Amino acid sequence: MNTENTKAQMRKGVLEYCILAVLEKERKYATEILNHLKEAKMIVVEGTLYPLLARLRTARLLDYEWEESASGPPRKYYQITEEGKLFLKELTLGWKELQQAVELLTKNHKSS
């Protein structure tokens, strides 16, 4: 067992949640999403994002539309769907529960 792998697994588990969260307020194109995720050190290599986006889209949690950009070719803007918003709400709850559970467990066992 090495810690890097375990950490990577933890991150991967919540990556979908993070992508939906990043898109909650406004639509973004892939590079913007990447910048957010990289800034937060949620992903290491960029390729990871694309299968997830495709997966979320086929699950109808995300949607996209093409838009002309001032510099270069048209961009594909991703936005969250109504279904996605519901999904995100549930995930937020789930995440909070998990956070509390972990906090509770680690605190109790540290102090004893």
Add this chain to the structure above:
Amino acid sequence: MNTTLNINLGGQHFYIDQNAHEKLHEYLEAIKNHFQDQDLREEILTDIESRIAELLNDRIKHERQVISVEDVAHIIEVMGQPNAFKMDSEAIDEEEKSTHKRKLFRDPDDKIFSGVAAGVAHYFGLQVKWVRLIWLFLGLFSWGGFVFIYLILWIVLSEAKTTAEKLMMRGEPINVSNLEKKIKEGIDDVTQRVKNKDYEATGEKIRSKTKGFFDGLAQTLNKFIKFFTQFMGLILVLASSIGLFGLLIVLFTLGLYELFNVTWGDPFWPPIDIVHMGIPLWWAVVPVLFVGAVPIIYLLMLGKWLIYPKRVYALRLHLLLLGVWMLSIMLTIGVGMRYVSGFI
């Protein structure tokens, strides 16, 4: 000197070095191979291509700059290897395993004669019984030629004795199909969760199951065909290598005769009395050997191509080989005419 190509990537135009192009193409193919679901693959690939175009645009300073191998290497580093795209929890364990390179060994735990068949089966991720069946089939229809190859493999391959060697021998079956399965499972999973809310759930479940069965069948068939072509390639490479080696030995032996000026004591050797034709032995022998060698070289290349279909030989090489071959044929005819005219 290197050729420069024009490519269209993500709707943008780039100049790219030939080697860099090859590398980029390989990388995109590797990604493509990871996703067998058609629609999803197209979508992922288009997205990745436009991202790569964007990254390249950031890197080049002016419009006519040629993209180099270093640029592509940088891109691959940023985007990551396709097997790092895996999303499931088992993915990371698999990554660890696949760092062990697969190697061909003889399997002492599952052998009839020597474990060659079992070793080959592990190498290609197939069941041993199929490999044995193919060996038997080929052995019978090649008048024992394959027995010879079997013996060579027996001699060349070492037995997997230690645990590490056994792990290496088994390695991982071709990862592509594994990964594709994983991703598909993942997608079905998400769709399932969403769809479960309505009554379509059961229908969806049945549908995804039958789909899974046929995909599995197609995969097995695909794997089998792939194995068979690679196997034929291996046989061709082995056989033609032996042929070329044989020719080289003939050449070498004759060369030694010539060098040490051995007199031909035996009246029946050499079978053709070239020595008295007044031309050096080399002149007579080398073209004849080349007439035989060029087709064998082509068989060798065909075998290699079956194993690595991506390698395509340059036109120059073909022209050279063809030229040498024609020249040799003409020389052989010339030598033959001279020989015949010697009798008249």
